[in-house]
Amino acid sequence: MTTLACGLLMIGAFFYVFWPERNVEAQHSKTRLEYLRERREVLYDNLRDLNFEYRSGKYPEEDYAAQRATLENEAAETVAEIELLESDAFAPQHS
Amino acid sequence: MPAFGSFSLLIALVLSGYNLLAGAVALRQLATGRRGWISPEKLAETARRAGIASFFTTACAAFALVWAAFTNDFSVAYITEHSNRALPAAYKFAALWSGQEGSLLLWAFLLSAYGFVLRVRHKVDVKLTAYASTILAGIQVFFLLLVNVAATPFSLVTGAIPADGNGLNPLLQYPEMVIHPPMLYLGYVGFSVPFAFALGALMMRYPGEKWIHITRRWTMVTWLFLTVGIFLGMHWAYSVLGWGGYWGWDPVENASVMPWLTGTAFLHSVMMQEKRGMMKSWNVWLIFSTFMLAILGTLLTRSGLVSSVHAFAQSAIGTWFWVFLVIVLAVCLFTYVLNRDHLKTEHKLESLVSRESSFLFNNLVLLAACFTVLWGTLFPVLSEYVQGNRVTVSAPFYNRVAVPIGVFLLFLTGIGPLLAWRSTSMRSIRKNFVLPGIVGLLVAIAIIPLGVHPWTIFTTDEQGGFYAWITFAMAAAVITAIFAEFWRGGKVIQQKSGQNLLTSMVQLTRRNTRRYGGYIVHFGIVLIFIGISGQAFNQSHEQTMNYKQSFMLGPYTIECLDYSQDSNPNYDTEFALLNVYRGGHLVTQLSPELRVYAASQQPSTIVANHSTLAWDLYVIYAGKDPGTGQPVIKAFLNPLVAWIWIGLIVTIIGTGIALAPNLSAAIAAQRHRAVVAPEVVAAGKAGD
Numbered sequence: 001m002t003t004l005a006c007g008l009l010m011i012g013a014f015f016y017v018f019w020p021e022r023n024v025e026a027q028h029s030k031t032r033l034e035y036l037r038e039r040r041e042v043l044y045d046n047l048r049d050l051n052f053e054y055r056s057g058k059y060p061e062e063d064y065a066a067q068r069a070t071l072e073n074e075a076a077e078t079v080a081e082i083e084l085l086e087s088d089a090f091a092p093q094h095s
Numbered sequence: 096m097p098a099f100g101s102f103s104l105l106i107a108l109v110l111s112g113y114n115l116l117a118g119a120v121a122l123r124q125l126a127t128g129r130r131g132w133i134s135p136e137k138l139a140e141t142a143r144r145a146g147i148a149s150f151f152t153t154a155c156a157a158f159a160l161v162w163a164a165f166t167n168d169f170s171v172a173y174i175t176e177h178s179n180r181a182l183p184a185a186y187k188f189a190a191l192w193s194g195q196e197g198s199l200l201l202w203a204f205l206l207s208a209y210g211f212v213l214r215v216r217h218k219v220d221v222k223l224t225a226y227a228s229t230i231l232a233g234i235q236v237f238f239l240l241l242v243n244v245a246a247t248p249f250s251l252v253t254g255a256i257p258a259d260g261n262g263l264n265p266l267l268q269y270p271e272m273v274i275h276p277p278m279l280y281l282g283y284v285g286f287s288v289p290f291a292f293a294l295g296a297l298m299m300r301y302p303g304e305k306w307i308h309i310t311r312r313w314t315m316v317t318w319l320f321l322t323v324g325i326f327l328g329m330h331w332a333y334s335v336l337g338w339g340g341y342w343g344w345d346p347v348e349n350a351s352v353m354p355w356l357t358g359t360a361f362l363h364s365v366m367m368q369e370k371r372g373m374m375k376s377w378n379v380w381l382i383f384s385t386f387m388l389a390i391l392g393t394l395l396t397r398s399g400l401v402s403s404v405h406a407f408a409q410s411a412i413g414t415w416f417w418v419f420l421v422i423v424l425a426v427c428l429f430t431y432v433l434n435r436d437h438l439k440t441e442h443k444l445e446s447l448v449s450r451e452s453s454f455l456f457n458n459l460v461l462l463a464a465c466f467t468v469l470w471g472t473l474f475p476v477l478s479e480y481v482q483g484n485r486v487t488v489s490a491p492f493y494n495r496v497a498v499p500i501g502v503f504l505l506f507l508t509g510i511g512p513l514l515a516w517r518s519t520s521m522r523s524i525r526k527n528f529v530l531p532g533i534v535g536l537l538v539a540i541a542i543i544p545l546g547v548h549p550w551t552i553f554t555t556d557e558q559g560g561f562y563a564w565i566t567f568a569m570a571a572a573v574i575t576a577i578f579a580e581f582w583r584g585g586k587v588i589q590q591k592s593g594q595n596l597l598t599s600m601v602q603l604t605r606r607n608t609r610r611y612g613g614y615i616v617h618f619g620i621v622l623i624f625i626g627i628s629g630q631a632f633n634q635s636h637e638q639t640m641n642y643k644q645s646f647m648l649g650p651y652t653i654e655c656l657d658y659s660q661d662s663n664p665n666y667d668t669e670f671a672l673l674n675v676y677r678g679g680h681l682v683t684q685l686s687p688e689l690r691v692y693a694a695s696q697q698p699s700t701i702v703a704n705h706s707t708l709a710w711d712l713y714v715i716y717a718g719k720d721p722g723t724g725q726p727v728i729k730a731f732l733n734p735l736v737a738w739i740w741i742g743l744i745v746t747i748i749g750t751g752i753a754l755a756p757n758l759s760a761a762i763a764a765q766r767h768r769a770v771v772a773p774e775v776v777a778a779g780k781a782g783d
Contacts, residue, residue: 006102009155013106013148017113017141024136027125027222035302042304046370046516049607056583059515060522067517 033085036078043075097171097249100159104200107152107207108243110145111235118142118229125222126299139225143214146228149235150211157204160197160248164190169257172250173197179262179694181664185273186263192276193267195412196248201277202393203238205284210235213288219309226295227288234287237419245412262694265666269335275327279351282321283389286354288313289361290386293379297430300437304372307365312754314365314382318358319750325351326743337700337715339635339731341739344493349472350392353465357385360461363454370516372441373451376431377458379438383427388465390420395472446518453511460504467496498562505566505624508617509573512580530579535572542567546632559631566628570621577614577621584611605758612753619749622742629710629735637729639720640671649732651712652676656684658726666690666699671716671726675705687716687728710734 050071054064121139124130131138160173164187169175177190177197192198210231217224242248266272289310296306328351333341342348361381367373394416431438444451471488478486513527543549547567551560585600592599604611636648640655647653658671670688674681685703692699705712710732717727 002096002098005099009099009103009152010106013110013145013152016148017110017144019144021137021140024134024140025218025221026136027139027225029222029299030302030305032302038303038305042369050516052584052587053515056587058513058523058527058583060520060526063515063520063523067515070517 033082036082036085040075040078040082043071043078047071047075096159096162096166096168097251100156100163101247101249103152103155103159104203104239104243104247104249107149107156107203108236108239110149110152111207111232111239114142114146114149114232115229115236116142117145118225118232122225122229122299142232143217143225143228146207146210146214146232146235149232149239150207153200153204153207153239156242156248157191157200160200161188161191163249164188167260169260170251171248172252173248175252175257175260177260177263179260181693182260182263183268183665185270186268189267189273189276190263192280193263193272196242196246196250198276198280198396199238199242199246199412200248201280202284203235203242205277205280206231206235206238206287209285209288213291220305222299223292223295223301223306223309226299227291230291230294231287234291237415241412241415245415260694262665262692265690265692265695265697265699266335268665268692268699269331271327271331271334275324275331277324278320278327279324282317282324282351283354283392285313285317285320286358286382286386286389288317289382293382294427294430297379297434297437300434304369307369307378311365314358314362315750315754318355318362319747321351321355321358322746322750323743325355326740330740333713333736334702334704335700337702337717339633339713339715339729339733340630341736344468344471344488344490346472347392347396349468350388350395353468353472354385354388354392356461356465356468357381357388360458360465361385364458367451367454371451373444374455375438375440376435379431380427381458383423387420387423387427388469390416390423394420448514448519448524450511450514450516450519453507453514457504457507457511460500460507464497464500464504467493467500498558501624501627502562502565502569505569505573505621508620509569509576512614512617513576527576527579531572531576534575535568538571539564539568557631563628563631566624570625570628573621574618577618580614581611602758604752605755608755608757609753612749612751612755615749615752616746617749619742619744619746622738622745624742626735626737626739626742629733629738632734634732635730637717637727639723639725639727641723641725646730648712648730649710650677651682651732653685653712653714653728653730655726655728664693666692668701669716669719669726670701671728673703673714673728675712685712685714687714689716689718706737708735708737711736 047068050059050064050067053059054068059067117138120131121135121142124135124138160171162168163171163174164178165184167174167178167180173194173196174190177194178187182190190197192201210228213224213231214228217228292306292310292313295301325348328348329341332343332348361378364374364381365378368375368378394413444455446452471493474488475485478484509531510528513524513531515523542564547560547564549561549564551557581600581603582596584603585596588594588599588603588606589596592602594602604615634649636646638644638646640646640658642655642657645652645654652675654674654676656672656674658669660667660669662668668688668690670686673685673687675683675685683705685705687703688701690699690701691697700715703714705714713731713733715729717729719725720727
């Protein structure tokens, strides 16, 4: 009985590991564009948080304005680079 | 069954070894672009599957050991050592982790279970998960090597098979012991996952901070398990060891709290990396340290390196752990040195008065606490190595350092959320700090007539009164700050939605579960601090008691109604029956016991505790007076202890909320499904 159980376990494990899989997931490296899109989402989140905290009366007007300007600048730079990379990626298809 | 268990462990080792090697080769091929006779993607897939299969084989081994305990298979040496026929079923299950070999098997099983989830969910980021899976396989190989070679749980007894076993350690025969060790181990083992992701992300120079997002839930769940494990251990120590306290700075308790401290620091500081791309090297080393401290904790618990009431399994496997720790440190250092330029911070600290600096202080304080605990724990070993005699560090050393650190942490818990990112102006400080400050001050004044006297620090050697006073005042300020956050946010939602304030606050929490769940966790931690502060006002009384004899402790009168003895197949017991009166009215009956277990002939105290929100009346049967044969009763009046356990429940709820997805995200997903579904139907129809 024990021998049978051990045999089944070994054969089952072997077949599970080496059973040919046709649709193997590709391991792709994250591109700069993907990274920037993630960064953009984080910056938008930060802006949303800041706006909410300001509306709840947590920060005075001048603090809010300064923080918002910094975040918006960062977001603008990120969006500009995204647009540049997207246009580069798009360009060869039309050339 | 023992042969099946042994074979399962061997297969698990082979599978994990394959996962490690094939995974590493595939990743190397993908990184260099070189290809072998099999495509690296396919090789990586077989490695992933081997990791998944290792979970099932390790589970088979764990099942085989539990089966051996339940069927009283005393041909297995481990079962003879840690179980016996009369042992109740729940404790037979606990035999899995009551000894060295079993608990290492539990480590390996839980690790493979975590690995199973990680490998099944690999689509979240295939490449990063492949790195993490390979690193995790390396850790699995170590633990499976241990249970296959150094501490085999299925070793057979030599000579004749005994008719009965030696039984479970009496101290472990307590309900919490059925869940405390697995919880603690889920915590220890769980830190392997964020560690593997962090190391993998560094190895592959993962761009961005998404790996933190991926591991956030892992880290929080792990932290929760460790927290629950630590507090269950405290509750067990309080209920079983019978010395009237719940935390004795025992080396094994310290071992569990060290990764908790660095893990807590990590949970806070990763927010700076996620939000602002700061503290990248710091965070990587925090999670590396947390993992290594979890391994050190297992080493301390398992090797007998330090003496402890909690170290139930001791042997010479220390060398294995030291070698593993050195390898882990070397790999971490090598990877860091090679890729440190990848961890350049994107922003600098702009102001000392900012959310970032509060996180930084929080981290420094937590690390100072961790270093103190590490130093105190290892000092006996170091002193023996240097001087030749073992110098033990006792509770006053830890309290002198940990109590002020704890108070400062409480302060940071309050001010951190009130500070703005980047920098906070004086106007903002005034706006947010006035209300909590006033409440804290009022409480500080109000509790003085109640007997909390801060000036005792100047008149006596006792510092407890002063620290309790400052903690109560600070706790009031922090709770006010937390409620102000909910109130302010709720008001904004209320203005928009027109709902009542309470519904608005619930919605606020659901919209940003991480932040507001975090505040609830902070609230739980504050309650725990309040509970711990009660220690400063503990009272106790010990007396030999005859029938109808009584004594007073605080507001209670304790009267001896009866005392007797009894026995069952598992243990003999002596107990007293005590009536407890308050203001002349009977409040409760308590029956403290002293048991002697039949199999091991070891004694165990069964505490009788009457717990209220104000205090615990904690009574133990300290033995019989040799002269009179009457029971010696020791009673403690421990104020506010219940708040520690209430704080834990609040912390669990808060963490649960923080783990839940945001309402907005959930709605967005719903909307996405609603948009996608008709499209799919339309596409299907078009296909038709």
